[in-house]
Amino acid sequence: xxxxxxxxxxxxxxxxxxxxxxxxxxxxxxxxxxxxxxxxxxxxxxxxxxxxxxxxxxxxxxxxxxxxxxxxxxxxxxxxxxxxxxxxxxxxxxxxxxxxxxxxxxxxxxxxxxxxxxxxxxxxxxxxxxxxxxxxxxxxxxxxxxxxxxxxxxxxxxxxxxxxxxxxxxxxxxxxxxxxxxxxxxxxxxxxxxxxxxxxxxxxxxxxxxxxxxxxxxxxxxxxxxxxxxxxxxxxxxxxxxxxxxxxxxxxxxxxxxxxxxxxxxxxxxxxxxxxxxxxxxxxxxxxxxxxxxxxx
Amino acid sequence: xxxxxxxxxxxxxxxxxxxxxxxxxxxxxxxxxxxxxxxxxxxxxxxxxxxxxxxxxxxxxxxxxxxxxxxxxxxxxxxxxxxxxxxxxxxxxxxxxxxxxxxxxxxxxxxxxxxxxxxxxxxxxxxxxxxxxxxxxxxxxxxxxxxxxxxxxxxxxxxxxxxxxxxxxxxxxxxxxxxxxxxxxxxxxxxxxxxxxxxxxxxxxxxxxxxxxxxxxxxxxxxxxxxxxxxxxxxxxxxxxxxxxxxxxxxxxxxxxxxxxxxxxxxxxxxxxxxxxxxxxxxxxxxxxxxxxxxxx
Numbered sequence: 001x002x003x004x005x006x007x008x009x010x011x012x013x014x015x016x017x018x019x020x021x022x023x024x025x026x027x028x029x030x031x032x033x034x035x036x037x038x039x040x041x042x043x044x045x046x047x048x049x050x051x052x053x054x055x056x057x058x059x060x061x062x063x064x065x066x067x068x069x070x071x072x073x074x075x076x077x078x079x080x081x082x083x084x085x086x087x088x089x090x091x092x093x094x095x096x097x098x099x100x101x102x103x104x105x106x107x108x109x110x111x112x113x114x115x116x117x118x119x120x121x122x123x124x125x126x127x128x129x130x131x132x133x134x135x136x137x138x139x140x141x142x143x144x145x146x147x148x149x150x151x152x153x154x155x156x157x158x159x160x161x162x163x164x165x166x167x168x169x170x171x172x173x174x175x176x177x178x179x180x181x182x183x184x185x186x187x188x189x190x191x192x193x194x195x196x197x198x199x200x201x202x203x204x205x206x207x208x209x210x211x212x213x214x215x216x217x218x219x220x221x222x223x224x225x226x227x228x229x230x231x232x233x234x235x236x237x238x239x240x241x242x243x244x245x246x247x248x249x250x251x252x253x254x255x256x257x258x259x260x261x262x263x264x265x266x267x268x269x270x271x272x273x274x275x276x277x278x279x280x281x282x283x284x285x286x287x288x289x290x291x292x293x294x295x296x297x
Numbered sequence: 298x299x300x301x302x303x304x305x306x307x308x309x310x311x312x313x314x315x316x317x318x319x320x321x322x323x324x325x326x327x328x329x330x331x332x333x334x335x336x337x338x339x340x341x342x343x344x345x346x347x348x349x350x351x352x353x354x355x356x357x358x359x360x361x362x363x364x365x366x367x368x369x370x371x372x373x374x375x376x377x378x379x380x381x382x383x384x385x386x387x388x389x390x391x392x393x394x395x396x397x398x399x400x401x402x403x404x405x406x407x408x409x410x411x412x413x414x415x416x417x418x419x420x421x422x423x424x425x426x427x428x429x430x431x432x433x434x435x436x437x438x439x440x441x442x443x444x445x446x447x448x449x450x451x452x453x454x455x456x457x458x459x460x461x462x463x464x465x466x467x468x469x470x471x472x473x474x475x476x477x478x479x480x481x482x483x484x485x486x487x488x489x490x491x492x493x494x495x496x497x498x499x500x501x502x503x504x505x506x507x508x509x510x511x512x513x514x515x516x517x518x519x520x521x522x523x524x525x526x527x528x529x530x531x532x533x534x535x536x537x538x539x540x541x542x543x544x545x546x547x548x549x550x551x552x553x554x555x556x557x558x559x560x561x562x563x564x565x566x567x568x569x570x571x572x573x574x575x576x577x578x579x580x581x582x583x584x585x586x587x588x589x590x591x592x593x594x
Contacts, residue, residue, distance in 0.1 A: 024449035025478070028457035032449065085414060090406035109387035110460055113410070114453055117382060117417065121448035124421050128441030140436035144425030151418035152321035152329065156411055160325035163407055181322070 004053075004284055005046060012045045013037075015073050019126055024118065031107040031115035032122070036080045039098030041295075043219075043288070044079050044190040045072035047212075050284035051194025054274075055204050063133040067197040070134070071142050074123040075190050078150045081119035082186075084112050086159070120150070141196040149189030158182025162247075170248040176217065183223070184216025191215075191285075207277030211270045211285060218266035219292050224249035225259050230297060267293040301350075301581055302343060309342045310334075312370050316423055321415065328404040328412035329419070333377045336395030338592075340516075340585070341376050341487040342369035344509070347581035348491020351571075352501050360430040364494035367431070368439050371420040372487050375447045378416035379483075381409050383456070417447070438493040446486030455479025459544075467545040473514065480520070481513025488512075488582075504574030508567045508582060515563035516589050521546035522556055527594060564590040 020036050022029045052068035087094040087102040088109060095105050104112035127142045148154060158181025165178060191212035195205045228251050250259040270289045274282040317333050319326045349365035384391040384399040385406060392402050401409035424439045445451060455478025462475060488509035492502045525548050547556045567586040571579040 021449055024457065025454040026457040026461035028449055028454060081414075085410055088410065090410060111457075113382055113385065113387060114457055114460070116414070117378075118449045118453035118457075120414065120417055121444050121453060124440055125444035125448055128437050128444060130441065136433040136437040140425050140433040140440065143421055143437065143440045144427065147418050147422035147425060151422055152318055152325055152415045156415035156418060157322040157325060160321065160323040160408075160411055160415075163411070164323035 047190035055198035055200035077123040084116035154185030179220040187216040188212035210273035214270035344487035352495035352497035374420040381413035451482030476517040484513040485509035507570035511567040
């Protein structure tokens with residue numbers, strides 16, 4: 001792991017530790033912290049921060065640092081809330097996440113429902129600090145991007161398709177559409193939030209959008225591969241769930257080998273988008289695309 | 298009902314009809330619309346719009362109209378999402394809401410979970426339109442207010458206290474604290490969003506805050522009274538649930554008569570806050586305070 005990644009992970013963990021409130025009433029704060037702290041690959045926050053790094057002007061404004069960190073944590077909270085709700089008995093009914101009991105196992109179903117709800121709200125709270133030098137245009141832009149990526153036309157819409165598709169025969173195009181919303185939208189949003197936080201040029205934003213779109217699909221293809229090839233201990237969540245639930249996946253549609261080729265092709269496409277793009281230092285974005293392809297969990 | 302209220306209700310219904318998407322994937326859009334359209338008192342939207350009316354300058358900017366309407370609909374979406382999740386089997390397990398089957402009865406538990414999640418997100422999407430003359434300071438201000446009112450220190454926090462208090466003996470002060478978060482925060486936020494949308498003066502904002510705080514508690518006291526005195530058909534939701542669930546209420550703590558006196562005292566306090574306040578036309582705000590006290594459902 002490059003030094004930059006290690007540094008940024010420390011920043012993100014410290015910020016989440018500070019911003020996810022331990023003192024929310026009753027068990028709410030503890031349930032929220034259970035869902036967010038001590039775990040997670042933090043891919044979305046790293047994408048935000050890598051994107052800021054690639055877009056920031058030579059002399060970045062002081063507030064850009066804070067804007068990037070707030071955006072990084074906000075999108076991780078959205079991701080965390082979606083996992084909490086996904087794991088509930090009425091959805092995937094999963095008891096293990098990031099190697100720990102899921103939130104509804106630890107805090108009850110009502111507690112998990114509320115914690116997820118409050119994590120989503122907290123994301124928008126983080127993006128609109130009451131005392132801050134972050135310009136209102138950046139704050140409003142980040143809120144708008146996050147809402148569109150997480151909502152009915154993005155992540156939540158993808159989950160609705162996913163829910164409706166259990167036991168159904170999907171075409172490859174329908175499967176792509178589902179994942180473009182369910183997982184891709186938030187990965188793409190991460191990259192674009194970095195662009196807004198760093199006030200990127202239109203050209204740079206366009207390049208990042210292409211990168212984010214390819215990476216989003218690559219991530220999901222690899223997820224489907226790992227569901228088949230990894231074991232539960234390494235994965236930190238229950239392996240083999242998709243096949244057990246008769247969910248269509250890239251592996252079930254393409255076969256394992258073709259799915260692996262597709263993942264490699266998409267990761268290469270993401271790398272290509274970064275070349276000749278008017279971006280600055282894209283090293284971190286390149287590393288993240290490598291990691292998405294090669295990850296073991 | 299004054300002509301102003303009737304007009305504004307039409308505006309809000311039309312806007313919600315337009316903004317809650319029928320075409321979200323699978324059943325998601327229909328479940329969201331089931332939760333929001335054709336029902337509800339629209340108290341929160343009316344508070345936003347009444348507050349805009351009381352704060353707007355003599356020659357309001359053209360965008361203020363749109364900002365008020367977006368804020369009105371956004372807070373109604375937050376309210377609607379909270380009802381969808383509250384009604385779920387793991388929370389209040391209610392099957393009837395606004396005289397209709399609850400969302401989880403009509404669309405299943407997973408469908409209700411997702412619809413509530415997507416309604417919350419949509420609220421923030423409405424506040425950050427991509428093409429609009431609403432200044433970014435107003436957009437960011439509205440997002441921040443809504444997030445704080447709905448989150449762990451507001452509505453969601455109040456629900457966590459509520460959840461933990463079933464079967465517990467609360468003091469009057471603890472009960473007040475719970476409702477200040479659970480119901481009061483969002484009513485107060487409605488009024489303050491109106492102030493932000495109309496770029497109110499500090500003096501006017503302070504007066505509206507006092508009004509909103511008193512009104513918020515009054516609303517909950519009346520809610521507790523109606524749970525005892527109204528029947529299910531008029532209420533549009535199951536009456537007598539609080540007593541059945543051994544939930545502490547103003548009526549169980551104070552007795553019916555003293556609760557009625559407390560409601561009247563708080564409504565009068567709200568009215569007083571509007572006098573000598575530097576506000577403009579407060580007629581709509583006055584009518585809403587009257588309505589909160591006298592409502593039958």
